[in-house]
Amino acid sequence: MGSMTSTGREAIGRARPGADPRIQAAIQGRREAAESLLMELLPRVRNLVRYLVHGDGEVEDIAQEALIALLRGLSTYRGEGQFQSWVDRVVARTTFAWLKRARGNEARRVDESAELMAVPSEDAPPDEYVHRRRMVMLLDRIPDEQRHAMVLHHVLGMSVPEVSDELGIPFETIRSRLRLGRAALRALATEDGGVPDGGAE
Amino acid sequence: MSRLLDEEGLPPGMLAPLDEDPGPARRLSRQKSAALVQAAVLAALDAPSPPPRSRRRHEWLMGGALLVVGAAAVATWHLSRRSDSLAPVETPVVAVPAVVEPVRPEPVVPAVDSERAEVAGVMRTGAEAGGDVERAEVAGVGVMRTGAEVGVARAEPDVAGVGMKQTTTGGTEVGVPRTTPDVAVPSPSAKLRGTEMLPSAPAPEDLLRRANGHRATGQWKAAEALYLRVIRTDPQAMSAYVARVASGSLRLEHLGDARGALRQYQEAQRGWPGGVLEEEASHGVTEALRALGDRDGEARALESFLARHPDSPHGVAARTRLREISGR
Structure with missing residues (x-):
């Protein structure tokens, strides 16, 4: 990814502990700081949730729960590593916990109708937005276990041992899931009508 | 976080690193x-x-x-x-x-x-x-992107030279130009290998990018020409869909061709029903009809638009306009 033009985003992503005063202010319960911080994080949070779950139906609910978890957990952020990475892990764990709860009642909503109404942001070049939507719709068609491993590895940039640790799954199993997931995604992309640059030629 | 120990990668751009830009989550007002x-x-x-x-x-x-x-x-x-x-x-x-x-x-x-x-x-x-x-x-949703972030190729079949009837125009502000559209964009040559396109033919993504560049500098006709070229290259590809909607916007807002814009939007709707640019296309239809002075058609289009996209950012204006022209 290239550099981002928003200084606010950069402030969050690269802040050392205390560097972004909003973190401390939010810990102290200052509402404006908390809102400002969460508004900035929201797009990233929603994107990650969408990468991890099928369809769009539950994204807002899970994202909201993740925001609450972030605010409540802010005091545990020790400034080790990037703030964004800490945020990503909290969001991923919140999402996995949600999915685990949802698994029992089979309440997964199939959201095909909503999918058809998906629209690009006013702020996004349409081709980029369309591409991302297409990719995530392909992800919707591969098994969750492969999907989760792939998102943590390819989207969040975790190493295989880190994914293994995060999901509590053996290293070799993760590698296997990644291999299967990649193959499935390539096949789906080809079937769907094309593969991005460097894809399955 | 470090990336290691995974010998096989995905094609670049297939699953891009997480960021705050729009997608894959749906747009939220x-x-x-x-x-x-x-x-x-x-x-x-x-x-x-x-x-x-x-x-x-x-x-x-x-x-x-x-x-x-x-x-x-x-x-x-x-x-x-x-x-x-x-x-x-x-x-x-x-x-x-x-x-x-x-x-x-x-x-x-x-x-x-x-x-x-x-x-x-x-x-x-x-x-x-x-x-x-x-x-x-304050959230800074509207961020212009640099070319480096655009280094994601589309997944579309490249079939060149398919004849098509040439309709055109229409569109909303979907084609937001990037600040440095031609920087750090992966060469399409990798994609061209093994396809039926001529080696010298630019990929539709490159054409779209160049069109965005023209728009950024106000060269509307040059941008429009590139959109038409994208459509001609492969009328069924996703890039053609994007080009149609973007072209509609251009015609409507800068080239004074509301009728052409309407045709372009309608073609987009017909060719990709329920597509990801559906909201833009159907809103474009309402705008084009308004520009043409077709009040009945506009009212019908507004009703249809509001029924399909009740949460659209254009919703308030659309409802106001509908009340205005239908007396409801």
């Missing part, structure tokens, strides 16, 4: 974003609570302790009643009901549930209550 955040802040700051699991454990422990104490009290009471019959003079009976009362565990669980339900209720209400637009705008 700024009002809704603000409402969602405010509800979360409300739940987290105004109703601070330790993690529910530990709290519940704590309350169960308290309930258990009360149960033990209560059982002990009841036993004591029974013993004391027995001893009453033997020695009726000393009776600590007064204390017994007060001790027995909290023994029942029922109130403990409902108390937890009702509290959680209350918090959930607050969250829902907050999320749907509309929001503070000004605050939402």
